[in-house]
Amino acid sequence: MVEYDVIIIGAGSIGVPTALNMAKAGLKTLVVDSLPSVAQADNKQAIGGIRATHYHKGKIWLCQRSLEIFSNWKEKYGVDIWFNRGGYTFLAFTEDNEKLLKDTVKLQKSYGLNINYVDAEKIKEIIPGINNDGLLGGTYSPEDGNASPLLALHSFYRLSKDLSVDYHFNEKVINILTKKNRVIGIRSKKGKYKSKFVINAAGAHAKDIGNMVGVHTPVEPESHEAGITEPVKKFFSTMVVDISPNIDLKFGDSKNYYFYQNKEGNILFCLTPNPNILGTDRRETSSFLPQISKRMVQLLPRLRNIKIRRTWRGLYPMTPDGNPIIGKVNEIEGYINAIGMCGQGFMLGPGLGELLSRLLTDKINSKDREILETFYYNRDFGKEEELK
The missing domain is CATH 3.30.9.10 (D-Amino Acid Oxidase, subunit A, domain 2)
Structure with missing residues (x-):
């Protein structure tokens, strides 16, 4: 069984920039997606808006960082997105x-x-x-501002490939493997892969992935x-x-x-x-x-x-309150939520990918902690986001 540091389920607006940041942090990373190639679910349906002007401070902070990444991409990597x-x-x-x-x-x-x-x-x-x-x-x-979801995500993808991220397309995850309430890997229709971390970045199908480990999240x-x-x-x-x-x-x-x-x-x-x-x-x-x-x-x-x-x-x-669900869960050690982006995955993705890499390498800061606390999966979903 091939072993990775982290396995990401979903090669879209969240999964790909997260994989890029995991590789930058030195983590051996696998991305698994049931579709034929990168960005084939809802990333390619996005129209490309990117704003930090949200109502919730967690989204403000994440998108402020995303805007920095998007705006400097051409200068830093020579790719026009x-x-x-x-x-x-x-x-x-x-x-x-x-x-x-x-x-x-x-x-x-x-x-x-x-x-x-x-x-x-x-x-x-x-x-x-x-x-x-x-x-x-x-x-x-x-x-x-705005950018092309197609050009941006494919640029993230190519850079992550250069950093040795593995992508398995046309491969559906059928189970998350656990032992003593801890993630040990995944099983797909094509095989098993070992990992101590599994990130759910499955977009519209995130609820189905969470159900595999008994983590029930209100994502519809x-x-x-x-x-x-x-x-x-x-x-x-x-x-x-x-x-x-x-x-x-x-x-x-x-x-x-x-x-x-x-x-x-x-x-x-x-x-x-x-x-x-x-x-x-x-x-x-x-x-x-x-x-x-x-x-x-x-x-x-x-x-x-x-x-x-x-x-x-x-x-x-x-999600019921219009905000994402991000971070670890109590039930299963090593299982990470990066779900419920409410149509804003493209603008949240780069900033969120950096946060998740810090989370898995034990380098989170005080602002990260506040974001993770407010977007915790077990929170009160009663207060709805304004202008979501």
Whole structure:
């Protein structure tokens, strides 16, 4: 039986940057995935937004580090992952949303984030051509940005391979092997592998992996659709987020939607349906495009004649409070959670990968401890994340 220091289940937004950091820390690492190659589950469904401007300090800290990694990647490794510091803009069309955003900004600024609540005139400068009818203002965080999930993850993957990480694709894990309440390895359909650490980074299927060792976590897959337009001349950079709910009796209600223009000029967009759609169905629906195109064109009329290339559907591994589940568990020594990213795995991945490498090499700091305590699997899930 081949022996590794750590085995990671899942070769996606969390598993690959975690493997890279394990290798940097000198740990012999194996990544196992049931799909044919890297990033074939929900990483390739992500549209690429990266922000540190969250409500929860744990996510703020992790994403601050992720932003540093993404923004320096080209300079450090010579690989263009299309990182663009275009910022995020959350819009307020109601007094309730204005109050929510202003209160959130106070909290975010207390953690040193570069974010401000700005008036409608400033929003018009940031988003040229916006329909400002009823617009009260919004938040603007210029240091947030976006990158290509495809280019970024494949760059992480190639670098990790250079550092001798092993990847086994088309190989489904069927059991986590334990002895006296301690992880000793895994069994797949192709063989057994020995390890004292197993990291669950299985995304939408994380609950099934946890059940193998009797660790029951409240992670449920929820489907979201996205799309991309043809490339057009660049006319805005920020991620536009409209948090206003919308009632649509014909095509279905929605909670919010968001979009940005990437380096090549394509506009990528996504919408949160209301109610949420639970389950693992990845088939595109006939309602998504009418839902979101109506809202986007109403907000930014110059989008009207831009052609849409395609749409797709991916899964968010959701937790009850909208925050991830990270770290060790009481029941099984050596089993590590890195799950429940709630659709934010791409932006959390690089920072989280570093934290997990420190956890396994006994080098965690006080900030790491606070993150691990707040994202502990046995926490109270009653308080829901704002603006998740």
